[in-house]
Amino acid sequence: MMNHMENGGNISSEDVQTLKRNETRSDQKIGGILRHFRKKNGVTQMELAAVAGITPQQIQKYEKGSDRIAVSRLMTLLDFLDINYEEFIKEMRNCN
Template sequence: MVYRFYTLALFKVWQMKRDIKIGEIIREFREARGLSQMRLAEMVGVSYQQIQKYEKGVNKISIERLKQVSDALNVPINLFFQSENWMVSEPKAIYGKITEEEEALLQLFRKIKDKRLKNTILKLLKTLAK
């Protein structure tokens, strides 16, 4: 009985953290797009107070509503579930849809284990991009 209660309590904590992280990601994408809570609310069909509650993690967001939000923000819904660590900084790096070439470059770059080599490649790319 104690084990079951403990498991349920851990699950509730995980759910709360998940709701907060999803809310943070919504806020980051909204701000990156230059949208107010009011404008996003209009696009989704809810009140701006509801958007506030989603962003703070006070209210859970249904998958259907999250799909509406992701469509309004023009981001794939899977970005809200990228990592078990619920990394929030990733949405800031996304400036629209990634091309096939960009995806291939990222996949290859992630396979490189040597940090010095990665830094050298980054320096080269920065030089080439000027």
């Protein structure tokens, strides 16, 4: 994909679609890793949801990647799961 500054600041609709696909893949990857750590720690979706003040259905959406999780909320959940940010990022890099 061409850097949008290289073509005068314009971005093509094809580039926008590629970016959106990449975002969706990232959301799915982040959710999958969150699920991995939740299960590894023996925590239910209900327990994790209670920590964040949200519904278990919202946790399910995050884990499926159908909803994007805010970084601040992710950090709250990782703190509860006793997972540091670096460990999460390392897992992201290892997950293809």
